[in-house]
Amino acid sequence: MFLNPAKLFFFSSLMLSTLIVMSSSSWFSAWIALEINLLSFIPLISSTSNVLSSEAALKYFLTQAMASAILLLFILFNQMSINLSPFMISPFYCSLLLSSPLLLKLGAAPFHFWFPSIMEGLDWVSCFILMTWQKIAPMIILFNILTMINFFLIVMMSSVMVGSWGGLNQTSLRKLMAYSSITHIGWMLAAMTCNINTWYLYLLTYSILTLGMILVFSSKNLFYLKQVFFSSFNPTFKIILFSGLLSLGGLPPFLGFLPKWLVIQSLAYENPFLITMMVVLTLMTLFFYMRLSFTAFLLFYPSNKWFIEWSNPTIMLVTSSIIVFLLPTISIIPFNL
Numbered sequence: 001m002f003l004n005p006a007k008l009f010f011f012s013s014l015m016l017s018t019l020i021v022m023s024s025s026s027w028f029s030a031w032i033a034l035e036i037n038l039l040s041f042i043p044l045i046s047s048t049s050n051v052l053s054s055e056a057a058l059k060y061f062l063t064q065a066m067a068s069a070i071l072l073l074f075i076l077f078n079q080m081s082i083n084l085s086p087f088m089i090s091p092f093y094c095s096l097l098l099s100s101p102l103l104l105k106l107g108a109a110p111f112h113f114w115f116p117s118i119m120e121g122l123d124w125v126s127c128f129i130l131m132t133w134q135k136i137a138p139m140i141i142l143f144n145i146l147t148m149i150n151f152f153l154i155v156m157m158s159s160v161m162v163g164s165w166g167g168l169n170q171t172s173l174r175k176l177m178a179y180s181s182i183t184h185i186g187w188m189l190a191a192m193t194c195n196i197n198t199w200y201l202y203l204l205t206y207s208i209l210t211l212g213m214i215l216v217f218s219s220k221n222l223f224y225l226k227q228v229f230f231s232s233f234n235p236t237f238k239i240i241l242f243s244g245l246l247s248l249g250g251l252p253p254f255l256g257f258l259p260k261w262l263v264i265q266s267l268a269y270e271n272p273f274l275i276t277m278m279v280v281l282t283l284m285t286l287f288f289y290m291r292l293s294f295t296a297f298l299l300f301y302p303s304n305k306w307f308i309e310w311s312n313p314t315i316m317l318v319t320s321s322i323i324v325f326l327l328p329t330i331s332i333i334p335f336n337l
Helices: 005-023 027-045 051-083 091-106 114-120 124-131 133-144 149-166 173-194 196-220 225-229 235-249 257-267 272-299 314-325 327-331
Strands: none
Touching: 005 027, 005 133, 027 051, 027 124, 027 133, 051 091, 051 114, 091 133, 091 149, 114 124, 114 173, 124 133, 124 173, 124 196, 133 173, 133 196, 149 173, 149 272, 173 196, 173 225, 173 257, 173 272, 196 235, 196 257, 235 272, 257 272
16 A cells, blocks of 8 residues: 555655644644645545545545534634633633534544444555544644533543444444444543543554454455354454454453553542443443354354364464453553552
C-alpha cells in the first residue's frame, strides 16, 4: 500500500497532521491540521479498482467535511463570545457545540451512523488506520475542552450501548470491528476523564490488540464469519484468532482487560452508576465474542486434532501468544500496592 510514492507522501502528511493537532495552541491551527488529516486520508482509502472503497471515501469526505464546517463555525462563535460579547453565547453551550463535531469526526454515539458503513468498504489496513490513528486528533482536542462531564457521560453510555447492541447479529468482520471500536470509544472517553496517562495506556493497548486482529484477518483474507467457520483452518490459527477476540472484548486475564480494569478502579468511587452500566453493557460485547469462540473451539474440532506435537513450530507461536495474553495477571499486581 505504501510502496507508491504518492501513498507514502499522503501517509506522512497524515502522521504529521495529527502531531500538529497535538502541539497546536490555537483553534485555527488545530482546524487546519484536521483538514490536512482529512485530505491525506482520502487518497489512502480510495481505489479505482474497488467501487466500495470509492463510495466509502466519498461518504467519509462528506461526513468529515460537514463536521469540519460546523467546527469552524462554532470556533468563530466561541471567539465572538469571548472577545465581543460575553453574554452572547453561554460557555456551556459553546463547549457543547464545539464538542459535537469532534464527536462526529470520532464516530462516537449518537454520531456513529457513518462509521460501520464506511468500514465495510475499506481494506484491513485502512480499517486499522481509521480505528486507531484517526481517533487521536479529535480526542486530543476533546481533552482540552473536557468541561461538560454530564454531556460526556451520555456519550460514554450511548457509545458502549450502541457498540454492544450493534454487534450482536453482525456477520461481517469489518462491521463487528466497527461496533467494537464504538464500544472502545466510550471506554476511552471514560479513561480521558480519569487522567491522560490512563487514556494513553488504553489507546496503546487497543491499538496493539487491533493490529494483531487486523494482521490475522488480512493474512487469511477474512471478511465474514462464515469464512472462519467453514474454512479448513488449523486449531492453532483458531486459538490465536479467538483469543485475540476475547482479549479485545476485555475478558480477564487477557491483555484487553488491563486498561478496562484501571478505568473501573479510577471511576468506582467517583461515579459507580456509570461504571456499573458500562461494565454490564460491555458484557454484551463479550457475549458475542464468547459465542463465536465456543462455536469454533468446541464444535469444529471435537477429535484429537488438538493434540499437536511440540516439534511443530507453530506451537511456539501459541505458547508465546498465551504468555502475552496472561501478562496482565502479573502486571496488575503493582497497581494494588
